[in-house]
Amino acid sequence: MTAPRIVATGAGVISTLGAGREQFEQNLYAGYAGIGPSQLFGEESITAEVRDFVPQTWLGTKGIRVLDRAARLLCVAAEMALSATGLKQPDHAEGDPQLGLVCGTMFGSVHSITSFDWSGQTEGVKYVNPMEFPNTVINSPAGQAAIKFKLRGVNSTISAGLASGLFAIHYAAEFLRFGRASALLAGGVEELCEESFVGFRKAGVLSPSGLSRPFQAGHDGMVLGEGSALLVVETEERARARGVTPLFEIAGFGSAHDAHAINAFHVRGQGAAAAMRQALEAAGVTPAEIGCVIAGAPGSPAADQMELHALKEVFGPRLAELPVSAPKAALGEAMGASGALLALCGAAALDRQCAPPTAGFTGGEAALRLSAQPQPFSGGAVLVNCFGCDGNNASLVLRRI
């Protein structure tokens, strides 16, 4: 039995670089950085947020009031992804039991759960609104999206820290291989909210200068971002049978844990290197066949350093010629959404045969071929990395069809 090829046939995205694949790619390749003063926390705070977010543009007004920001972001991405691939269920239909959603997230519903508890602690438990309880569960965005879009198949929420999005894509691919679904939305969502923003600022991991400069001289921390990106994944056979052209193949996934510390990057990046090697092996691709790397580096010195070490270990001397892009320079650290956003960067790179610019790059890590300009390459596969500070590392290989 040969394992079926798993392909992506479309995507939806809402991010600080805009909404929809086209706008996202345009801004990405223009070298635009979506980082700036926050509308959520006041101008003195710098974020990579979805600015002027009007979910009604995509979702209309019906049923939107009960959705928190994460659910709204996810539903917008789902609406775009389903529409783009002809999988949107008609209004009167019951919905497809073979159509599902796998959603990566890190903080999940933290704002809803904190607000719910705050109400109980300040007004008294008798005055807590029970209608707000459903939004407190971590899987509520995925559940809300399932109701809104009649997704009756698997509905999983996946948490693996900053690597959540890549794990979600892998999880969906496994479900398709086992024939447990015919098509899945797979990716992630993260909302910016006071709890994660203040929490991370207090933790000292945010850039004091408000600049996201992965692998650059002067990098001093990450800029928090948000958004949602979802791929539509299905087997190649099923995509072709319904007359849909696959965009790229989800060729291989790898993951490894450093089992080292909950809030520190492993100095030598052994887990990161192992994740990359596993992904290459699973895809049947050698390091020489990788056309470019979409790095997960968020601009915090320890994380950047760890990824550099790991890249050196996996690619050896070839690293000097290998185009590398660090899109978090533009996207910030969108946490649970990062993996899927970076996968979209990888898909664009594969399609254009050109690595996206690292926004604002003016020089830094000499061992890496980074540029503020797009970097053309010739190659059939790209590697996407997401490495978390809890020691969990994931890599995904995308292949051209």
Add this chain to the structure above:
Amino acid sequence: MKRVVISGAGLVTPIGAGREEFWRNLVAGQSGIAPVRSFDTSDYPVHIGAEVKEFDPARWVRNRDPESMGRGSQLAIAAARMALDDAGLSLSAFAPRRVGISMGTTSGEPGFVEKYNDIRKAEGLDALPGDLAPKYPCHVIPSNVAIELGLQGPCLMIPTACAAGNYAIGYGFDLIRTGRADLMLAGGADPFSRITYTGFARLGAIAPEKCQPFDRNRKGMVPGEGAAVLVLEPLEAALARGARIYAEVLGYGVSCDSHHMTAAHPQGDGAIRAMDMALRDSGRSPDEVDYISAHGTGTPTNDRIETIAVKTLFGSRAPQVPMSSIKSMLGHTMGAASAIEAVACALALHTGVIPPTINFTEPDPDADLDYVPNTARQTNPRLVLNNAYAFGGNNASLCLARFEGAA
């Protein structure tokens, strides 16, 4: 594809810790439900919960400061250590990258949200300590276990609320089945939380005195806490090391009602599809099932709809398939529940005894199946389904079989 077996189980539950104590109390029909101790319930209309009463984190968290992590992580580490001990396994016999963990949860580490609000209320957010945010996101639970035990393989949290344990066991099963890992610890963990308690209390879903699933006078669920971790390994590896095999994992099924965030589909659509998919995944038919571990929360609606779903799938045979709810004793331990119930299923297959639904006094005309009332029963089951349902319309059923030799 490899065959996958359960060869170890570790638990921290409201009725005791460790496989032996848990099972002894479970078949004895002992209840772990008592007045809530971890916070003041005087403002609530209800006062009972299913807490873990005697738990010393320092006994289990040995390589780091137990206070550096939340209770969810502490419970998970304890269950994981117990599971490895129970399996008689030493991790040094494995390549570290080939050993992984997948966990499920409803709330992760809600204690840090409570702490955030307590600080915000008392002193303001400026007083927030720097280590709070990194310790909160739910993925830290499996990461903390990985760090404590040195697991360097796949590490994942699947926070699909009250069905999460089954999802996590399913993922671990897939990784072993496809040869991506040699050993997986899989289960669920949830600490007792005033947030969860408030939510269910405000929904009017908490029973005032006891949990009595499927009884005519059932008045609701009882929030609880706990953790369970199962050791999953390939059958051939378990046989080679002469392991005690509790059960074989055959398959699982998941579905979404896509109907309502908190209310189940009125005809049990998603529940039926999850059970059906689990049996198909296992290559078995409903005719072969001889025990069902019910989701059975004790709320009027859940128990009625689960009964409808079982009747729809099993047809005229439904009354002959015993179905019990151990939540009658354990309360609803949230993301840990289906992992604890999976252990109960594995031990039922191993010992031949199925655990009872306690507090069952009066049959309900709307729920008229064999719920194994009040007393454990020797039935020597061969094939069981473990049902779990959750907020978000999530449903997951796991199919386990008695292991009867390698042939």
